[in-house]
Amino acid sequence: MPSDTIINAMTIDVEDYFQVSAFAPYIARSEWGQRECRVERNVDRLLEILAAHETKATFFTLGWIAERYPELVRRIVSGGHELASHGYGHQRASDLTEAEFLDDITRAKAILEDVGGCAVTGYRAPSFSIGTANLWAFDCLLRAGYRYSSSIYPIRHDHYGMPDAPRFAYRVKPELIEVPITTLRVFKRNLPSSGGGYFRLLPYPVSRWMIKRVHEMDQQAAIFYCHPWEFDVAQPRIAGIDAKTRFRHYVNIDRMEDRLIGLLADFKWGRMDDIFLKAGTATGRALN
Template identity: 55%
Template sequence: MIQTRSNAMTVDVEDYFQVAAFENQVKFSDWGKKYEVRVEQNTDRLLALFDEHQTKATFFMLGWVAEHCPQLVKRIVEQGHELASHGYAHQRANTQSPEIFREDVYRAKSFLEDTTGIAVHGYRAPSFSVNPDNEWVFEILADVGFTFSSSTYPVKRDLYGAPDWPRLKYRRPEGIVEIPLPTNTSTGFKLPIGGGGFFRLYPYKMSQWLISQFMEQTNQPFCFYFHPWEIDDKQPRMAGIPLKSRFRHYLNLNRMESRLEQLLTDFKWDTVSHAYQLNG
C-alpha cells in the first residue's frame, strides 16, 4: 500500500452505447433494442473485484440502467457501496433546459430511492457537463434534495470543462458540496488525471505517480472515475463513428481491468461520502 489515506473510487454506471462519444450515432429509442445490454454483467464483475480488494465505491447510476436492472441497484447497496445518481438519459446538462434537467434528475433520483428505500445524496452530470453557462444546475440539485455533486472538470475539453473553476472540494452558494475531478498543474497547465480514458491512455506508472503527487500537494483525497464498459474488451464495436471517438472509446480496453486491480492494491479507496467526510 503506497498511501493510507482514503481516496474516492467512483463508477459511472452506463453502458457502452450510452456514451456521449456515440450520441450522434445511437438513438435513445434504440437503447436496449438495437444494442446488447452488457452493463449489468460488467458491473457485477466490478462488484466482485471490489469485494476481493475490500473496497467500497460510489456508483453514479444512470436512471435508465437502474430501471432496466433494478436487482443490480439492490446488489450495489446490499454490498455496502454508496448509490448516487448519474441522471436518467445521459443527456449532457449543458444541452438541457432547466425544466428538462429537473425532470431528468428527479426521475432518476426517485427511482433509485424507491427501489432501495434509501436516500440518494450524490449526483454526477454526464460528461461533467456543468460550467459557467449552466450554474443553475446546482440550484435545482439542492432543490431536488442532493447534497453533493461531482460534476465539474476544471480543464478545457471539447465536450466538457470549466477550466477557471476550483480544483478542490468546495461548498457552492446553493449549499451543494462540489467535488471536481482532479488535475495536475505542475507543467503550467491543467492536465486531466481523474481516470476514464486518460487512465487507459497514460502508462500505469505515470498514473500512479500523478495520484501520489496530487495527494501530497493538495492534502486532499483523489477522486477516481471510470465506467463498467471500460473493462469489457468484448463489447460490440460501433460502426460509422469518427476516428477520434473510436480512439477514445476503445483504447486499451484489454488492459483496463489489470490496471484497475493494481490501482486497488496501491492505494486505499472508499466512497465519496467517507473519503471526503461528508454528512448526508
C-alpha cells in the first residue's frame, strides 16, 4: 500500500523535561514545583508547526500539567487535536499497585475532561510500562472509561518493552483496543521505528525508510511519538546524570524540529481516535 494513501497517527506525550522517567533518580517529585517549567512554550511551538502543515494529532497529557496549565490544554482542544491521558504524575504503571494505578488514571481522566471540556478516551502509560507482569492494567482502563491504550512497545529495551506482543492494533478486551508503538520486523526481530530517542539518533532518511517499509510490508499505519522537551535546545541541563542518560536525553535535540517538519511533509498524519476508533481498524489476537 503506498505511503501517500495511509494516514498515520501523530502523538505527543505532554510532560516537562524534569518529569522524564530517566531523571527520577536525580530529581525528586517534591522538587517539580520548584523547577522552571517550559512545557507551555514547547507545546505552543508544536501547535504552530502542526497548524502550518494542517495536521491534527493526539496529545497524551499529564493531569499534573493540565492542573497547572489549563489554558494550554484548551489551546490543544481548540486546535482540533485529540486530548488523551498520560496519567496524572508520570508514574510508571509497573511501579504502581492495581489500586494505585486505577486511582491515577481515573484522576487524570477527570482533570483532563474538566479542563478540556471534552471526552478523554485514550491513554498511554509513562515509559510504555504495561507488560506481561501487569496486564491487569487493561481491566483498570476499562473500569475508568477508556476505549483505547497505546502503552505497549513490542521491542527489547532496558527500561520497557514486550517483544512478543502483537505489532499492530488489536483488542485486549472486547471494548478496549491496544495500539502498540510501531516497529519494523527485520530478521525475526522488532526494530523501533516510530519516534522518541531513536528518531533523534538515526539519520532522518533511515526513519523515513522504516515507516515506508511498514506501509509496504505490513500495510499498516505508523504510530509516531515525541515529547515537547525534545524540541527545547535551551532547556536546563540536569547536573550529575550518568553518561547513558545524558546521551539518550540530549542527542540531536537541535535537529528535532527540522526532522518533524520533514516527517509532516513526507507522510499523512491524524489523530489516534479518528484512525483507530472511528474507522474501526483494530485487528489481531487478544492478550490473556
